[in-house]
Amino acid sequence: MSTSTIEAKVKSIIADQLGVGEDEIKPESSFIEDLGADSLDIVELVMAMEEEFEVEIPDEEAENIKTVADATNYINTHKK
Amino acid sequence: MSQRRVVVTGTGLVSALGTGTEKNWQALIAGTSGIAQVTRFDVGKIDTRIAGEVKDFEPEKFIEKREVRRMDLYAQFSLAAAQMAVEESGLPVGPDKPHGYIPEKVGVIVGSGIGGISSLEEQHRKGLEKGFDRLSPFFIIQMIINMAPGLISMRYNCKGPNWAPVSACATSAHAIGEAWKSIRLGETDAVIAGGAEAAITPLGLGGFSVMKALSTRNDDPAGASRPFDKERDGFVMGEGAGILVLEEMEAAKKRGANILAEVVGYGANSDAYHVTQPAPEGEGAARCMLLALQSAGMNPEDVGYINAHGTSTPFNDANETKAIKAVFGDHARKVAVSSTKSMTGHMLGAAGGFEAVVSALALTRNLLPPTINQTSPDPDCDLDYVPNQAREARVDAVMSNSFGFGGTNAVLVFKRF
Numbered sequence: 001m002s003t004s005t006i007e008a009k010v011k012s013i014i015a016d017q018l019g020v021g022e023d024e025i026k027p028e029s030s031f032i033e034d035l036g037a038d039s040l041d042i043v044e045l046v047m048a049m050e051e052e053f054e055v056e057i058p059d060e061e062a063e064n065i066k067t068v069a070d071a072t073n074y075i076n077t078h079k080k
Numbered sequence: 081m082s083q084r085r086v087v088v089t090g091t092g093l094v095s096a097l098g099t100g101t102e103k104n105w106q107a108l109i110a111g112t113s114g115i116a117q118v119t120r121f122d123v124g125k126i127d128t129r130i131a132g133e134v135k136d137f138e139p140e141k142f143i144e145k146r147e148v149r150r151m152d153l154y155a156q157f158s159l160a161a162a163q164m165a166v167e168e169s170g171l172p173v174g175p176d177k178p179h180g181y182i183p184e185k186v187g188v189i190v191g192s193g194i195g196g197i198s199s200l201e202e203q204h205r206k207g208l209e210k211g212f213d214r215l216s217p218f219f220i221i222q223m224i225i226n227m228a229p230g231l232i233s234m235r236y237n238c239k240g241p242n243w244a245p246v247s248a249c250a251t252s253a254h255a256i257g258e259a260w261k262s263i264r265l266g267e268t269d270a271v272i273a274g275g276a277e278a279a280i281t282p283l284g285l286g287g288f289s290v291m292k293a294l295s296t297r298n299d300d301p302a303g304a305s306r307p308f309d310k311e312r313d314g315f316v317m318g319e320g321a322g323i324l325v326l327e328e329m330e331a332a333k334k335r336g337a338n339i340l341a342e343v344v345g346y347g348a349n350s351d352a353y354h355v356t357q358p359a360p361e362g363e364g365a366a367r368c369m370l371l372a373l374q375s376a377g378m379n380p381e382d383v384g385y386i387n388a389h390g391t392s393t394p395f396n397d398a399n400e401t402k403a404i405k406a407v408f409g410d411h412a413r414k415v416a417v418s419s420t421k422s423m424t425g426h427m428l429g430a431a432g433g434f435e436a437v438v439s440a441l442a443l444t445r446n447l448l449p450p451t452i453n454q455t456s457p458d459p460d461c462d463l464d465y466v467p468n469q470a471r472e473a474r475v476d477a478v479m480s481n482s483f484g485f486g487g488t489n490a491v492l493v494f495k496r497f
Contacts, residue, residue: 019146040150043217051214 001079006053007072013048014068017041027069045071053079085344086263087497089337090169090325091437092161092274095424096132096318101164104424104434105441108449109470113302113423115316121282128294130301131280132318132425150218151231152196154321157430158228158276159235161321162190166236169325169337171270173237179335187240187271188229189259190323191251193429193484194279196223201281228276240268246429248484249389250348251275252322253432253492257346259326260492269331274323274433285317291356293393305426306453307390307419308397308461315391318425322433324440341440344477345376345493356485357395362403365389365481368489369407372479376493380408383415383493384475385448387435388465389483390419391426398460400481405463416473418466422452432482432490439478439494446474 007027015022018035031037031045046062049055049071055078057065065071093100096114097107107114114132123129134157139148142160151159165171172180199222203215221227226244233242241262245254252275259273288294295314297304305316332339349371351364358365373380389400397419405412420438421427427434442448447470454467480492 017146017149019144019149036146040217040221047214047217 003072003076006075009052010049010068010071010075013052014045017044017048025068027067027072029068030066049075055079084264084266085329085342086260086326087329087332087342088324088340088440089327089332090165090171091340091440092164092168092321092323093434093437094134094137094157094161095320095427095434096134097424099134099137099160101168101437105445108420108423108438109447111423111450111452111468111470113305113452114318115301115304115425117301118280118285120280123285126286126289127296128285128289129298130295130304130316131285132316133280134320150221152199152222153278154192154196154276155222155228155231157278157319157321158190158323159231161274161276161323162232162272165272165323165325171236171325172335181269181331183237183239185240185269186238187259187262187268188232188238188242189245189255189271189273190229190232191245191255191275191429192225192228192277193246193248193251194277194284195225197279197284198281199223201283232272236272238272247488247490248486249426249428249431250482250484250488250490251429251432253436253480253482253490254348256324256326256343256432256436256492257348257490260343260346263326263328270325270327272323273326274321274436275429276321277428277430278319279428280317280319288317295392303453305392305422307388307392307422307451308401308458308465309454310456310458312392312394312397315393315421316425318421318427319430320427320434321430322435322437324433324436339497341443342495342497343492344495345372345378347371347375347491349489351487351489353487358399358483359487361406362399364487364489365400365483366403366406368491369403369479369481372491372493378477378493380411383477383479384473385442385478386415386417387439387478387480388417388419389481390421390451392421396483401461401463412463415464416448416466416471417463418449418451420449432480435480435482436492439480439492442478443475443494443496446472448473
């Protein structure tokens with residue numbers, strides 16, 4: 001899976017769960033500050049990404065995933 | 081100090097008859113049934129295949145899309161009905177608004193009999209399939225019953241008492257009665273009160289069905305809810321919400337609010353008898369109606385219309401009739417009694433809120449909604465049930481009855497303003 005495919009899928013998950021347009025989602029967008037997510041949204045996003053990419057994101061790692069790029073990078077490094 | 085008085089200034093309804101107070105009222109006056117085949121899920125082998133599902137509800141009209149998916153349907157109904165009620169009332173909350181109420185003195189008391197059961201079913205299914213560590217982080221907030229008043233308070237900045245009564249089919253009558261008490265006591269100046277329900281799910285329908293509580297008139301949905309008729313065979317599940325804005329009278333007058341009716345009486349008690357069956361002769365219901373009349377300082381003769389609990393179960397309707405006769409004596413033959421559940425189905429925890437709005441509208445519109453499906457008179461139900469057709473009548477006070485499983489009773493009295 002290429003980095004751009006991962007990024008597209010991540011954007012699609014975010015758009016679906018946070019109800020924002022995909023064009024509003026930039027790599028540097030912060031889930032909480034830019035996209036209006038709260039702590040429960042983050043939990044749901046992390047779970048959705050785990051399922052989509054078949055990766056495990058431990059809680060202590062999830063805490064460091066703050067932007068779209070953080071998520072894409074984590075998945076890119078850890079996907080099977 | 082003279083007693084503070086409480087008035088209704090806004091209403092919101094969602095039911096099988098539609099979304100919106102006026103839409104519901106027009107359907108009620110036309111004698112329309114909202115009952116049809118269940119469409120939301122496959123009923124499988126459940127004996128009852130009919131219900132009063134809300135058909136025209138578009139949550140995005142009331143709630144941001146991203147919020148919708150975080151809420152159970154019952155909470156969506158409650159927010160929609162609250163929005164209608166607040167808009168109709170023009171309820172001003174906050175010092176920045178002309179005549180604005182102090183946020184700390186505005187409460188929300190909105191309950192539900194069952195709460196977020198469709199979310200509970202969905203997440204239980206997910207847990208069994210994927211594991212209980214994969215549940216939605218929104219599950220608990222979807223399921224719990226006080227999320228309805230919580231969400232309403234966040235939207236309208238109501239920082240006063242915020243809670244959800246749970247008393248089965250008496251839930252929202254309790255909500256309105258407790259709101260009335262809160263305003264009278266001076267704890268609050270205004271309260272958004274009522275209830276919401278969305279329990280037409282496999283567990284909800286199946287659960288009531290195996291109790292033999294539901295009508296099985298599957299081939300005649302519109303004729304299935306027939307309170308007080310000899311051929312009645314159980315209630316029909318409904319859903320939706322009924323929410324009112326209540327305000328302290330002097331404050332409402334001062335801000336020029338359009339006052340629809342006054343809440344003047346409330347009775348709450350228990351049968352202390354059986355989990356589902358009403359006490360013989362409707363003893364508990366009768367005591368509750370008397371309590372409500374006493375709190376209103378009224379005589380039975382003052383009441384011109386009773387919006388009955390009238391569920392269409394053999395037990396309730398005969399017992400409620402007996403209770404009305406016990407309380408009203410000779411006047412029982414003169415007072416008009418109707419059950420709008422004949423059209424909406426039984427909205428459970430939302431029923432009392434819906435019917436409180438109907439009671440207020442009966443006073444303002446000088447029209448009494450009918451009990452439809454009256455074709456076979458029952459000798460045990462021999463009052464004037466406003467059969468089949470709405471009636472023009474100017475009444476000065478209306479009683480609204482709500483009785484719930486567990487033997488709980490709540491009765492409200494409204495007066496022309």
